[in-house]
Amino acid sequence: MINKHIAWAPHTTLNELDENRIQIRSPRRQLVTESLSSGQRAAFDLLAGMGVPSATLMKSIEHEDVQARMRLVTYQHECIRLGLIEQVLVVDERPIAGAISIADSYWPRDEKVPARPALSRFALLRPHEEHFVLESPLSLVQVHLYEPQCLAWLGTLLSDPSASNNPTLDKPSEQENAMLQLLTNASLLTERLADGRTQEEVDDTLQQWQFHDLYFHSRSRDGRTPEAVGGTYRFRESIAPLPLLKPPMSDSIVTLPRPDLKRLATEDASFTSVLEGRRSQRKRRHEPPTLAQLSEFLFRSARVQQKDEKGGVSWRPYPSGGACHELEIYVAVDECTGLKPDLYHYEPDGHQLGRLMVDSDALRRILIRAASAQAVTEKPNLLLLITARFQRVSWKYSALAYALTLKNVGGLMQTMYLVATAMELAPCAIGTGDSDLFARLTDIDVLQEGLVGEFTLR
Numbered sequence: 001m002i003n004k005h006i007a008w009a010p011h012t013t014l015n016e017l018d019e020n021r022i023q024i025r026s027p028r029r030q031l032v033t034e035s036l037s038s039g040q041r042a043a044f045d046l047l048a049g050m051g052v053p054s055a056t057l058m059k060s061i062e063h064e065d066v067q068a069r070m071r072l073v074t075y076q077h078e079c080i081r082l083g084l085i086e087q088v089l090v091v092d093e094r095p096i097a098g099a100i101s102i103a104d105s106y107w108p109r110d111e112k113v114p115a116r117p118a119l120s121r122f123a124l125l126r127p128h129e130e131h132f133v134l135e136s137p138l139s140l141v142q143v144h145l146y147e148p149q150c151l152a153w154l155g156t157l158l159s160d161p162s163a164s165n166n167p168t169l170d171k172p173s174e175q176e177n178a179m180l181q182l183l184t185n186a187s188l189l190t191e192r193l194a195d196g197r198t199q200e201e202v203d204d205t206l207q208q209w210q211f212h213d214l215y216f217h218s219r220s221r222d223g224r225t226p227e228a229v230g231g232t233y234r235f236r237e238s239i240a241p242l243p244l245l246k247p248p249m250s251d252s253i254v255t256l257p258r259p260d261l262k263r264l265a266t267e268d269a270s271f272t273s274v275l276e277g278r279r280s281q282r283k284r285r286h287e288p289p290t291l292a293q294l295s296e297f298l299f300r301s302a303r304v305q306q307k308d309e310k311g312g313v314s315w316r317p318y319p320s321g322g323a324c325h326e327l328e329i330y331v332a333v334d335e336c337t338g339l340k341p342d343l344y345h346y347e348p349d350g351h352q353l354g355r356l357m358v359d360s361d362a363l364r365r366i367l368i369r370a371a372s373a374q375a376v377t378e379k380p381n382l383l384l385l386i387t388a389r390f391q392r393v394s395w396k397y398s399a400l401a402y403a404l405t406l407k408n409v410g411g412l413m414q415t416m417y418l419v420a421t422a423m424e425l426a427p428c429a430i431g432t433g434d435s436d437l438f439a440r441l442t443d444i445d446v447l448q449e450g451l452v453g454e455f456t457l458r
Contacts, residue, residue: 086098291338
């Protein structure tokens with residue numbers, strides 16, 4: 001026999017604030033009660049462990065007045081909405097699955113179960129603590145699967161799209177019906193149409209979303225994620241932050257001349273003309289860029305203007321969330337007057353280049369790959385490879401760390417575009433690049449510092 005219980009969600013705690021008030025708290029959300037009666041407080045205790053049916057909870061307080069009972073209903077609904085209470089399926093006194101809200105906009109209600117159910121292509125199954133979580137960027141809840149039988153049942157139920165060949169779909173048991181309802185309410189199921197396609201596959205909007213894009217979008221925005229979002233400093237007590245500046249990578253240093261900013265302030269084209277004139281340019285200029293031009297470009301785009309080493313932050317010409325400045329710039333040189341072909345690491349504090357002396361064939365491949373990505377045959381004179389020291393951001397920020405890095409890349413690229421336009425160079429951003437090829441070229445761990453953007457100067 002299967003029962004539907006409500007119980008405190010995992011990691012929910014009750015803290016006594018004073019004689020009559022309680023703080024109900026999870027890692028993300030909280031609710032502070034008003035003055036509680038003894039019956040309401042006793043009802044809360046019933047939600048420990050696997051909890052009780054909702055009717056049992058209300059029966060425990062039936063001796064109190066209508067106002068007290070209604071207040072308990074309000075607390076129950078609010079705790080479900082905030083993910084403080086889990087809706088649990090219990091079989092033979094064992095919880096097998098449960099649903100926990102991850103969005104403040106959630107409101108529990110039973111949706112119509114599809115006649116021919118299919119698992120949504122946006123569903124994701126992953127291990128979590130000692131069980132599994134089934135979730136989707138389309139869903140406002142997470143489904144927690146506590147028993148192995150749920151996984152086996154899920155595979156049996158949804159492996160064959162043809163109802164005639166799958167008896168489980170013809171006459172589902174009480175337990176299977178309850179699971180179908182739970183998954184439907186969680187937007188994890190879609191309708192299998194007569195032609196074999198799913199409702200998601202014919203929906204104009206959903207067709208155009210790829211799984212990884214929609215999942216990343218939903219989980220990096222506050223409102224549809226189970227994780228804390230923002231500057232939580234979650235590793236403050238266990239892991240030391242990365243240093244503000246990456247240590248030099250080479251003893252072979254190219255000192256760069258510093259441009260005269262006061263002169264440029266009077267001689268530069270106007271901001272409006274630069275902004276209006278900004279264009280992506282994929283053709284080589286008549287003459288390759290010079291070392292002086294590369295120096296001016298890097299100085300105006302990415303140097304350290306000011307730093308606070310104690311605070312672990314710096315300020316540069318482009319914006320960076322939390323002033324973390326996790327981005328690094330490497331310059332792959334094919335032709336640059338005054339600079340030998342090679343890969344160089346830009347050191348923004350000292351405004352200098354460290355020559356890495358990489359394999360020439362590998363350097364050629366990465367330049368050819370950049371040309372191919374731009375749909376041209378000529379290699380770029382200069383290819384700027386933008387990497388991120390990911391832990392500079394993820395040490396401080398939760399959920400939005402990688403999204404923040406991509407925004408920072410956009411800010412840097414726009415700055416590069418404007419500087420290059422003002423200097424009458426030929427700039428062009430690239431939409432994709434080979435992170436593994438760069439990792440092999442530099443012997444850098446792709447999980448610690450990975451390629452996140454490419455930009456050419458011709």
